[in-house]
Amino acid sequence: MLADRYLTDRPDASSRVFRAYRGVPPHYHRECDEYLYVLSGKGTFWMEDAATEAEFGPGDLLFFERGVVHALPVLLEEPVVFLTLDTPRRSPQDVVFIDPDAGDAARFMDRNR
Known part of the structure; x- marks a missing residue:
């Protein structure tokens, strides 16, 4: 489902290439x-309220504050490939899903490959 590769991995910031092959359920990051x-x-995203869902595509920059x-509920053209910058560094475990059935970061990545 997801492929995630760090390009830089420093305490102050990390950068990754992130590929999504299916939608990503509601979640947040505690640390970055x-x-x-x-x-x-292309796909859709929302912040804070699913009623704000909007489309994104190449050249767009999405910003999610910690x-x-x-x-990212719907992928319209997949895979979606992002260049991701996290400040400070995002550890791979810093994904908190709102629905406990979505699991934790490690189980989500493994379960949906």
């Missing part, structure tokens, strides 16, 4: 702000 620059693919619930 997340910037997603869309390289390819603690803000967000989702």
Whole structure:
């Protein structure tokens, strides 16, 4: 489902190439702000309220402040490939899903490959 590769991994910031092949359920990050620059693919996202759902595509920059619930519920053209910047560094475990059935970061990645 997801492929995530760190390009830089420093305490102050990390950058990753992040690929999504299916929607990502509502979640937030405790430790960092997340910037997603869309390289390819299209989908929808929302922040704080599913009623604010909007489309994104190549060239768009999505910004999710730490603690803000967000989702990428629908992929319209996949895979979606993002260049991601996290400040400070985002550990791979810093994904908190709102629905406990979505699991934790490790189980979500393994379960949906």
